[in-house]
Structures are given as C-alpha cells and as structure tokens.
Amino acid sequence: MGPVINDFSIQVATVNGSGSQTANGILLRAIFQMGIPVSGKNLFPSNIAGLPTWFTIRVSRHGYLARRSASEILVVMNPETAAEDVAAIGPGGVIVVNDQIRTPPIPGDRFVYHVPMAKLLEPITTDVRLRKLVINMIYVGVLAELLGIAEDEVERALDAQLAKKPIALALNHRAVRAGWEWAKSNLEKRDPFRLERMDATARSILIEGNTAAALGAMFGGVTVVTWYPITPSSSLIESLGGFLEQHRRDPRTGEASYAMIQAEDEISGIGMVLGAGWAGARAMTSTSGPGISLMAEFAGYGYFAEIPAVIWDVQRIGPSTGLPTRTSQGDLAFVHGLSHGDTKHPVLLPASVADCYAFAMKAFDLAERLQTPVFVLSDLDLGMNVWMSEPFAYPEEPWDRGKVLGEEELAKLRKFERYRDVDGDGIPYRTLPGTKDAKGVYFTRGSGHDEAARYTERPADYVATMDRLARKLETARTLVPPPAIEQDESAEVGLIAFGSTRWAMIEARDQLRAAGIPTGYLLLKALPFTAHLAAFVGRHRRVYVVEQNRDGQMADLVRRELPGEAAKIRSITHYTGLPVDARSVTDAVLAMEGAPAQPPLAQGAAR
Amino acid sequence: MSDPTGARNRAGLTRADYDGAKTTLCPGCGHNAITGGIIQAAFEAGLEPSKVAKLSGIGCSSKTPAYFLGRSHGFNAVHGRMPSIATGVSVANRELLLIGVSGDGDTASIGLGQFCHLVRRNVPVVYIVENNGVYGLTKGQFSATADVGSTQKSGRVNELMPVDLCAIAIELGCGFVARSFSGDQKQLRPLLKAAFAHRGTAVLDVISPCVTFADHEGSTRSYAAVKEHDAPLHEIDFVPYFEDTSVDYEPGTTREVEMPDGSSIYLKKLAADYDPTSREHALRAIHEARAERKLITGLLYVEPDLPPFEQELNLVETPLAHLTLEQVRPPRRVLEEIMEELRTGRAPGGVS
Numbered sequence: 014m015g016p017v018i019n020d021f022s023i024q025v026a027t028v029n030g031s032g033s034q035t036a037n038g039i040l041l042r043a044i045f046q047m048g049i050p051v052s053g054k055n056l057f058p059s060n061i062a063g064l065p066t067w068f069t070i071r072v073s074r075h076g077y078l079a080r081r082s083a084s085e086i087l088v089v090m091n092p093e094t095a096a097e098d099v100a101a102i103g104p105g106g107v108i109v110v111n112d113q114i115r116t117p118p119i120p121g122d123r124f125v126y127h128v129p130m131a132k133l134l135e136p137i138t139t140d141v142r143l144r145k146l147v148i149n150m151i152y153v154g155v156l157a158e159l160l161g162i163a164e165d166e167v168e169r170a171l172d173a174q175l176a177k178k179p180i181a182l183a184l185n186h187r188a189v190r191a192g193w194e195w196a197k198s199n200l201e202k203r204d205p206f207r208l209e210r211m212d213a214t215a216r217s218i219l220i221e222g223n224t225a226a227a228l229g230a231m232f233g234g235v236t237v238v239t240w241y242p243i244t245p246s247s248s249l250i251e252s253l254g255g256f257l258e259q260h261r262r263d264p265r266t267g268e269a270s271y272a273m274i275q276a277e278d279e280i281s282g283i284g285m286v287l288g289a290g291w292a293g294a295r296a297m298t299s300t301s302g303p304g305i306s307l308m309a310e311f312a313g314y315g316y317f318a319e320i321p322a323v324i325w326d327v328q329r330i331g332p333s334t335g336l337p338t339r340t341s342q343g344d345l346a347f348v349h350g351l352s353h354g355d356t357k358h359p360v361l362l363p364a365s366v367a368d369c370y371a372f373a374m375k376a377f378d379l380a381e382r383l384q385t386p387v388f389v390l391s392d393l394d395l396g397m398n399v400w401m402s403e404p405f406a407y408p409e410e411p412w413d414r415g416k417v418l419g420e421e422e423l424a425k426l427r428k429f430e431r432y433r434d435v436d437g438d439g440i441p442y443r444t445l446p447g448t449k450d451a452k453g454v455y456f457t458r459g460s461g462h463d464e465a466a467r468y469t470e471r472p473a474d475y476v477a478t479m480d481r482l483a484r485k486l487e488t489a490r491t492l493v494p495p496p497a498i499e500q501d502e503s504a505e506v507g508l509i510a511f512g513s514t515r516w517a518m519i520e521a522r523d524q525l526r527a528a529g530i531p532t533g534y535l536l537l538k539a540l541p542f543t544a545h546l547a548a549f550v551g552r553h554r555r556v557y558v559v560e561q562n563r564d565g566q567m568a569d570l571v572r573r574e575l576p577g578e579a580a581k582i583r584s585i586t587h588y589t590g591l592p593v594d595a596r597s598v599t600d601a602v603l604a605m606e607g608a609p610a611q612p613p614l615a616q617g618a619a620r
Numbered sequence: 621m622s623d624p625t626g627a628r629n630r631a632g633l634t635r636a637d638y639d640g641a642k643t644t645l646c647p648g649c650g651h652n653a654i655t656g657g658i659i660q661a662a663f664e665a666g667l668e669p670s671k672v673a674k675l676s677g678i679g680c681s682s683k684t685p686a687y688f689l690g691r692s693h694g695f696n697a698v699h700g701r702m703p704s705i706a707t708g709v710s711v712a713n714r715e716l717l718l719i720g721v722s723g724d725g726d727t728a729s730i731g732l733g734q735f736c737h738l739v740r741r742n743v744p745v746v747y748i749v750e751n752n753g754v755y756g757l758t759k760g761q762f763s764a765t766a767d768v769g770s771t772q773k774s775g776r777v778n779e780l781m782p783v784d785l786c787a788i789a790i791e792l793g794c795g796f797v798a799r800s801f802s803g804d805q806k807q808l809r810p811l812l813k814a815a816f817a818h819r820g821t822a823v824l825d826v827i828s829p830c831v832t833f834a835d836h837e838g839s840t841r842s843y844a845a846v847k848e849h850d851a852p853l854h855e856i857d858f859v860p861y862f863e864d865t866s867v868d869y870e871p872g873t874t875r876e877v878e879m880p881d882g883s884s885i886y887l888k889k890l891a892a893d894y895d896p897t898s899r900e901h902a903l904r905a906i907h908e909a910r911a912e913r914k915l916i917t918g919l920l921y922v923e924p925d926l927p928p929f930e931q932e933l934n935l936v937e938t939p940l941a942h943l944t945l946e947q948v949r950p951p952r953r954v955l956e957e958i959m960e961e962l963r964t965g966r967a968p969g970g971v972s
C-alpha cells in the first residue's frame with residue numbers, strides 16, 4: 014500500500030473537561046502552519062466534565078473542510094467508549110492507545126500503537142491534576158512523530174497558545190517532547206498516513222463562526238448587545254464582549270460606546286433590543302432555538318411596529334435535554350415566520366465564517382433600512398468549530414441607518430406620518446424619541462395603527478398596513494445577499510443548499526461529477542428568496558434541496574415559492590446532530606437519480 | 621383638561637401642551653385620575669416633552685400613555701414586558717426621561733420577572749403601577765395584588781397572598797418607592813414630581829379603583845374601601861431645584877430629603893414618626909399595615925444617590941443612539957491586527 018499523504022481524518026476520543034481542547038487545537042494549528050488545509054470538529058456533550066467527547070481533525074490536500082463520517086486514525090483516551098471507538102476504525106486504520114486503557118481485541122489489519130502515557134508523564138510532574146491535563150500532550154507528540162508534523166510547527170503552535178502562561182507552556186513542551194521522543198525510539202512506523210508541507214494556507218486565518226460574527230458586529234457599529242447564556246450562542250457574545258471591551262472603551266476614562274446586558278431571559282433580551290432599536294441604537298441579541306421560542310411575541314411586535322433588531326440564532330437540536338450541543342438547521346421555518354399573526358422576517362443564512370463576519374454587519378444595515386427584525390441563522394457547526402478562511406476585509410462602505418428623519422429634514426416637511434409609504438417601497442420614515450420638532454412625535458403600538466400611527470381597528474386600515482408590510486418584504490428581496498451560483502451548462506441536476514451544509518456540497522459535487530452527474534449549484538444566502546431562485550430552478554430538470562433537518566423545511570419553502578416547479582423539487586435531509594458529510598449527500602442524489610420515483614425517506618436517520 | 625389661566629411653565633408651555641388624546645377608559649376609572657395627575661405634575665415640573673418617552677405594557681392602565689403628553693414619543697409594548705423595552709430605550713438614549721405605566725396584572729403577574737430585574741438594574745424609569753386588584757381589560761379576574769378576602773363581583777373570594785410591589789422593590793434595592801391613591805392628587809402630584817427628579821428606578825404603586833369590576837362592596841379596592849383605609853404617612857411637598865421657595869416648618873415636624881439635582885422633598889409628619897430612609901423601617905411598616913388592614917400611602921423609601929444603570933455600564937455621555945460611525949467602527953489597523961492574531965494563533969482579543 015502506497016503512502017496516504019494529506020488526506021485523512023484523525024479522531025481523538027476523550028472525556029470533556031480533560032484539557033484535550035488545547036492539545037487538539039495545537040495539532041490542528043501545527044498542521045495548518047504546514048500549509049495543509051485542515052478543519053476541526055468538536056463533538057461534545059452538554060456537560061462540564063466527564064462525558065465522552067470526540068474531536069475530529071480532517072486534513073485534505075483538496076481543501077475539503079466538511080466532516081467525514083469515518084476517520085482513519087484514532088486516539089483512544091476514554092475507556093468508556095474505547096470499544097465503540099475502536100470498532101469504528103476500518104481495515105488499514107491506525108489506533109493510538111493510552112496503554113492503561115483496555116480495548117477489545119483489535120483485528121490484525123489495523124495498525125495499533127500502545128503508548129505508555131502515564132509512565133511518560135512520571136518524570137514530568139507529580140501533580141495528579143496536572144498529569145490529567147498534560148497527558149493529552151503526549152499524544153500530540155506521538156502523532157507528530159507518526160505523521161511527520163514538523164517539530165517547529167508544534168512548538169510554534171504551543172508558544173502561540175500558551176504564551177501568557179509560561180509555567181503551563183514549559184510543562185506542555187516537555188510532555189509533547191516526551192511523546193515525541195518515545196515514539197521516535199520505540200515505534201516502528203507501519204501505517205501509510207503522512208503529512209507533507211503544502212502551500213495552501215499561507216494567508217489564511219483560523220476562526221470560529223461565532224468569533225467571526227462578533228467581529229462583524231463590532232465593525233458594524235453595534236451599540237447595544239443583550240443576551241441570555243445558551244450554547245452554542247454564548248461564545249458569540251462572549252467574544253463580542255472581549256472585542257468591545259478592548260476596542261470600544263476609552264482607555265483613559267473607561268467609558269464604553271456600547272452597552273452589553275445579560276438579560277434575565279430571552280424575552281427580556283429581545284425586548285431590550287427593540288427598545289434600543291426604537292430609540293435609534295444598533296442593537297442585537299444572540300441565542301439558540303429555546304431562546305427563539307421565547308422571543309416569538311416580541312418578534313411579531315417588532316414586525317408590526319416596524320422596529321429594527323438583529324437576532325442571531327446559532328441553531329442546535331430541539332428543546333431541553335438530549336442533544337442541545339449538536340448541530341441542526343431545524344429552526345428555519347420557525348424563525349422565518351416567528352410570532353402569531355401574519356409575520357414574515359428576513360433571514361440571513363451565513364455559510365462560512367466569512368459570511369458570519371459580513372452578515373453581522375449586513376444584518377444591521379438591513380434591519381435599519383427595512384425597519385424590521387432581521388434574523389441571522391447560524392448553527393453549532395459553523396459557530397463553534399474552527400474554520401479556515403481568507404482574512405476578512407475591512408468594511409469600505411459606510412453604514413446604512415435607513416429612513417430616519419433628523420430635525421432638519423423634519424423641519425422641511427409640512428407633516429410627518431410614521432407609517433406612510435412615501436417612496437412606494439413599503440418602507441415608511443421614522444423619527445427617534447428625543448426629536449424636538451413636535452410634528453415628528455408618534456405613538457408606537459402593535460397591529461392597530463393607521464398611516465399616522467393613530468389607533469384604529471378599521472378593516473381597511475389593517476389591510477392597508479398588511480399589504481404595505483408585504484410590499485416591504487418584496488423590497489427586501491432586492492436588498493438581501495444574493496445566492497452564490499455555480500452553473501454547469503451540461504447539468505440536468507441542480508443542487509440547492511444553505512448555511513453550513515455548503516461544505517459537504519462542495520465535495521459532493523466533485524463526487525457526483527466523478528460519478529458522471531454534473532450539477533448546477535445554488536447556495537442560498539437569505540430569505541426572502543431573490544429572483545435568482547426561479548431562474549436556477551427553471552434551468553434544471555431535477556433540483557435537490559439539501560439541508561440539515563428532518564422535514565425538508567427549505568425544500569417546502571422553495572416549493573411554495575415556485576408552485577409551478579414543485580414537482581421538480583426533491584428533498585435530501587440529514588438530521589443526526591452531526592455536521593452533514595459529503596458522502597451522505599452524494600449517495601442520496603445517486604439513489605434518487607437511479608430511481609427517481611423513490612421518495613427520499615429518512616436519509617439521515619441511518620447515518 | 622386645559623388650564624383656563626393659560627399660564628406657562630419654565631419650558632414655556634401651558635398645561636394643555638401636556639394633554640394627550642381623549643381617554644377611552646370607563647368614566648370614573650381611577651386610571652383617568654392618574655393621567656390627570658401626570659399631566660399636572662409634568663406641567664408643574666416643566667418637563668420638556670421631547671425629552672420624555674412614555675412606555676407601557678398591556679391593560680386598561682397601559683393604554684393611558686396615549687392620553688397624556690401628546691408631544692412625547694410613546695411605546696405601548698406587549699403584556700408585562702415594558703421593563704425590557706424601558707431598559708433598551710434607556711441605554712440607547714440616556715438623555716430621555718422615561719415614564720412607564722403598567723397595571724397590577726402587567727407588573728405583578730406576567731411581568732413580575734422583568735419588573736424585578738428592572739429594579740435590580742436601577743434603570744432610570746418613573747414606573748407607575750395603576751393598581752386596581754383586577755385585570756380590567758380582560759374583565760375583572762383577580763390580579764396578584766388582590767387582598768386576601770377581597771371579593772370579585774361574582775362573590776368569589778381571593779384566598780391567595782397578594783404580591784406587594786413596594787415591598788419587593790424595596791427588597792431589591794430600589795431607591796424610590798411610593799404608594800399612593802388615584803383619589804389623592806395632593807399626595808400623588810408631589811410624588812410624581814419627585815420621581816421625575818430621581819435618577820434611577822422610581823416605583824409608584826398607585827391604588828386606582830376599577831369602577832366597572834372592583835368598585836362593589838367586598839372589594840378592598842373600591843373607592844369607599846380605599847378612602848376608609850387610606851392612612852397617609854406624611855404630607856408631601858416637592859420643591860424643584862429651579863424654584864427658590866423657602867419652606868418654613870416648625871422644627872421636629874418635617875423631614876427634608878435632598879435630591880442630587882438640588883430639589884427637595886419635604887415630608888410633614890402626620891401621626892407616628894416615619895423614617896423613609898430606612899429599608900427595615902419601611903418593610904416593617906408595610907407588614908404592620910397589612911396586618912391592621914390599613915393602606916399606608918406616601919414616600920415609603922428613598923435613597924436618591926444610588927448609581928443609575930448607565931453609570932453601572934459606564935456609558936459615554938453621548939447617547940449611544942447618536943454616536944457616529946467613526947465613534948463605533950474601530951479603525952482598519954484593529955482588524956488587521958486581529959487577522960494577524962488569527963493567522964498566527966496568538967490569542968485574539970475575544971475570549972477564546
């Protein structure tokens with residue numbers, strides 16, 4: 014068997030709270046520094062310490078960053094799951110085992126390396142607590158030697174991560190070195206997996222989607238941030254808090270050009286955002302599904318009263334206990350129509366960390382231009398995992414504060430009516446509290462108001478408001494980010510996806526092309542749909558909408574948007590809680606292309 | 621409701637300038653009297669209408685911001701959630717004076733959580749609860765402030781302990797807590813003016829009879845019952861900083877509370893001594909009054925110097941809503957440095 018270079022996955026099976034995060038981060042970054050495209054996925058439980066956790070590092074010379082469903086290399090650090098973990102490694106795979114962990118007998122066609130981790134630690138520290146943390150560095154050293162990770166890159170990654178903690182740094186250095194030297198003199202490399210330097214990451218950055226969103230929010234000029242802690246959204250706010258603290262406080266006076274408020278719940282979180290937006294601040298909140306549920310009433314209020322607000326939903330799986338730390342795209346339909354009554358919200362769909370950054374800014378512009386709550390739908394995979402990306406560009410455009418009348422503009426008007434569609438785009442003008450000119454004053458309430466914001470229950474007034482709000486959503490179509498489209502003139506098959514599903518799609522399209530099925534591709538970036546959708550669907554005979562929820566929510570929305578084309582639309586869904594992998598998508602398309610009559614039932618269930 | 625004399629206050633406005641739309645509440649509703657009190661107090665205090673924002677939840681009471689200060693922006697929110705709106709407005713524009721109106725259902729039931737947290741944060745809002753012991757707008761169900769033994773029109777008796785919003789506010793560190801009665805304008809007006817001058821949450825729990833659902837015999841919030849049990853703690857006078865009235869009281873009869881803006885509250889002793897600067901004293905008085913079925917009214921607790929929320933957040937002087945792009949978008953260099961950190965792995969500014 015020839016060497017396998019820069020194209021495999023490593024899985025580290027451990028328990029949470031054991032300090033393996035640092036070790037895995039260092040592995041990932043060292044490989045990245047070798048110029049090799051790499052991605053990391055942390056599969057973690059909703060727990061602070063002691064439950065099984067897996068970290069997968071994928072290296073791909075092709076630049077694929079999606080999760081793969083199988084790994085070639087396993088590091089066994091958790092006795093609880095050892096049997097299961099070992100069983101998942103196929104013939105030809107590599108298993109690195111902490112020699113104190115017992116595994117079931119492993120077939121001879123796997124490459125097994127037993128490492129005396131505890132013994133190697135003995136000379137390094139006598140502190141039991143430290144040993145538990147530092148033991149992870151032993152496998153970093155062993156893998157580095159086995160796979161050929163350049164020594165200086167590991168050192169550099171370690172230095173970068175632990176520069177501020179010199180004692181920990183020295184300890185970790187020694188542990189890595191112990192693993193390394195032991196592997197060098199005791200292991201006979203028999204497996205084919207190797208890393209070799211490439212030049213594919215030189216300018217890139219490594220960042221989590223939530224950090225990217227935080228950066229975007231800061232450079233977008235956010236001034237009011239509210240939240241209630243919830244995974245996987247908290248890290249967005251926490252990193253935003255860090256950035257704001259550093260860059261938006263006067264170093265002399267300590268005065269802040271922002272307010273960050275930990276609310277008592279998500280109802281209050283969105284209420285504060287609406288109050289702040291009404292008063293003219295750039296306000297946002299971030300949450301996940303359970304918080305979105307609590308925001309329903311206020312979301313509708315914001316829609317009817319026409320108040321800008323930005324709400325991030327970093328999606329996770331369903332309610333309450335179970336799989337709250339697993340990823341999903343299951344909130345799409347709920348968020349789009351959130352609230353009672355006839356409501357419809359613009360929803361931005363970032364597919365990459367770069368989108369998270371850009372859309373965090375764009376969402377403010379849209380919310381203020383459209384005077385309505387704008388949702389940004391990220392997910393756990395995008396938000397909490399580390400992604401490679403081009404560096405982000407500084408915003409060259411000024412911000413768009415929308416149709417806000419200042420004193421001077423107001424003075425020129427004979428009269429002001431808050432809800433009048435002056436420009437025909439469905440978007441009225443607003444004034445802010447504090448406005449001196451008394452004709453700018455208005456009273457804000459929910460559904461019952463006429464053009465001048467006077468109370469009314471007249472049917473004609475209500476219908477006029479509703480029709481204008483519908484017009485406003487038509488305007489939104491021309492303002493939201495357009496989809497990314499890749500055409501293939503020879504393709505009969507079109508693929509549609511959104512959000513983090515994108516990464517599996519890139520790879521699945523290559524697999525399909527290799528299988529003789531060229532595809533056109535439309536990556537949706539927002540709701541409401543833009544005109545591109547109809548054109549794209551029109552060009553293809555069969556269109557597969559791929560998404561990470563059970564019922565094909567986006568497929569439904571596409572069918573509803575294009576009823577005449579509904580027969581063409583097929584749904585591929587993945588809903589295991591793990592990020593979708595390319596093979597699942599490819600196999601589903603192949604199966605349906607082979608037997609077009611078969612409905613794609615429960616595609617994700619088996620995986 | 622205009623003042624026939626057409627007198628002008630220091631803002632150059634007449635009393636009529638503080639009117640709002642015509643009320644649509646039941647004639648005789650206590651809430652209307654409170655509306656009148658707010659108009660008069662705002663006029664006397666010389667409030668600048670453009671510097672005021674009116675906020676409310678949902679209920680008959682929460683409708684009233686439409687009926688006063690027609691020259692101020694208003695926000696009639698959703699049920700029980702006015703405090704969060706107020707918090708957002710307040711941090712977005714610290715120059716505004718917020719007048720929030722709520723009901724006992726709005727505040728003591730669905731909105732109890734938000735109310736408590738507003739008080740904890742000391743968000744500057746004049747928070748008026750128009751308290752009638754029932755849900756007026758949904759037709760007379762008991763609210764959580766109904767007294768034990770009070771009856772509904774149907775004769776049903778409330779057996780549950782009432783929520784005392786003043787006691788809760790004091791417990792949570794509120795710096796201005798008053799109880800009053802819609803029928804006692806002489807007391808309500810100076811309390812409102814003092815509340816306008818207070819920078820922090822000012823809670824005014826104003827007993828406000830619902831003539832349609834709670835004015836019958838057996839209701840402890842009927843006009844008759846309230847008049848019978850009302851036990852004012854003191855006579856109140858408020859002298860704003862811009863009036864240089866010298867107030868002469870006989871020594872030992874009156875207590876003066878100075879506000880940070882230079883205004884003064886004068887509390888003239890009625891019966892027993894009452895110390896409005898002692899939390900323990902106030903809570904004890906509330907408990908004793910309940911046991912004696914007395915309705916004590918007046919300034920229950922005051923601590924004018926507590927730091928308001930914007931100070932807690934250390935906000936810049938300029939309202940956040942007025943900051944320019946240059947003030948809120950860090951320069952290019954900052955992004956470049958962060959990108960470099962993310963490229964090399966040196967810890968970025970954010971918490972990792």
Ligand SMILES: Cc1ncc(C[n+]2csc(CCOP(=O)(O)OP(=O)(O)O)c2C)c(N)n1
Nearest residue numbers: 679680681699723724725726754755756757
């Ligand atoms: C979420 C929600 N639940 C229920 C209602 C119905 N509702 C409207 S007003 C009200 C009670 C109002 O009582 P209170 O605050 O005491 O005001 P009052 O009418 O007595 O002045 C209720 C329950 C609502 N508007 N919203």
Ligand code: SF4
Nearest residue numbers: 646649680756830831
């Ligand atoms: S129902 Fe009661 S609370 Fe409502 S307006 Fe009438 S009297 Fe006032």
Ligand SMILES: [Mg+2]
Nearest residue numbers: 723724752754
């Ligand atoms: Mg009531």
